[in-house]
Amino acid sequence: MVKIVMDAGHGLPTPGKRSPDGEQEWEFNNQVVMACIAKLQSFEGIEVLRVDDPTGKRDVPLQERTDRANRWQADIYVAVHHNANSGTWGNWSGIETYTYDHPQANPKSVELARLVHPRIVRAMGLADRGLKRANLHVLRETSMPAILTEGGFMDSTIDILVMRSAARLQAQGEAIAEGLAAYFGLRERPGGEGEGELPDSYEKDAPPSEWLAQEFQEAVNLGITNGTYPRRPATREEVAVMIMRAMRRLREEWSSGDKPG
């Protein structure tokens, strides 16, 4: 089991932490975290612990968050935030991802950030401000690789337009989940989003089953089938075409005087 801690940052009562129009940061963070957790459910072998208050009512102290993560022995810690610059509207813009700024910082954090950050940039379609380092509580006090994402500026006239889109926040959450899946090499659950994927034996150039290989090759030689996808189920129309080809082949042999056999 891979143990993932998600932290949507702050809470609704936290002073500041809102756009100049009064939109609260936790609301943005929460939408991203919920989408991330939902997407993570499509992968096998994961457990998620959320360390902020999922109702947003309480601003869980940072020490409490990191203590829980450490006690649970999480494999990674992901804090989801949205940025602010001056608190009044401006045209700054873009995505940042933070890891702990310390010579002894876990290098796995940067590895994780490298997988998650570009996916957030793509999902939001905003400027890439790059990976950053900072001495932040959740990065410093966690005993596992930890990142803190800033998915756009709440006080940016550019970013806020994207952040007000539920679809973009969902895409941001899914992007984080996909970064985590890449980091851990997670496999999609059968019946999840991977449903519809075909087994290897269904490949175009897969070898035919051994016990049918000879007849199959003869059918190819006779032009009844072209030899591709030997082990995929056939549709009725494909079967009909193969029967018609075989019949045509027989007629040709008869009319040329050869006896079939």
Ligand SMILES: [Zn+2]
């Ligand atoms: Zn924040």
